[in-house]
Amino acid sequence: xxxxxxxxxxxxxxxxxxxxxxxxxxxxxxxxxxxxxxxxxxxxxxxxxxxxxxxxxxxxxxxxxxxxxxxxxxxxxxxxxxxxxxxxxxxxxxxxxxxxxxxx
Numbered sequence: 540x541x542x543x544x545x546x547x548x549x550x551x552x553x554x555x556x557x558x559x560x561x562x563x564x565x566x567x568x569x570x571x572x573x574x575x576x577x578x579x580x581x582x583x584x585x586x587x588x589x590x591x592x593x594x595x596x597x598x599x600x601x602x603x604x605x606x607x608x609x610x611x612x613x614x615x616x617x618x619x620x621x622x623x624x625x626x627x628x629x630x631x632x633x634x635x636x637x638x639x640x641x642x643x
Contacts, residue, residue, distance in 0.1 A: 558597040561605035561631035566590060568638055569609045569627050586616035587625065604639065605631045 554562075576588045586592050592615045596608045610626040630639040 557633045562595050565607040565629040
């Protein structure tokens, strides 16, 4: 693997430490890394267990709270037989490293 000297400005994304922390806490709750599909799971079910199948959006809130929304990306996983409410919104206390509330 050869690393670039600098990451290209036109394609990079910059996130604050607070955003990354909030996103990680939300994802660990929404889809823990150690959770795996059951034996005999369909291709769609396998897709639903991959974090890259989701979009994660963070937005600062009041008093150090960060809101995080996790939603299934519309362009992944076959749409047939998918429960389309595969999303959640979190209120995260970044400094305390805890989830204050979850809305599914």
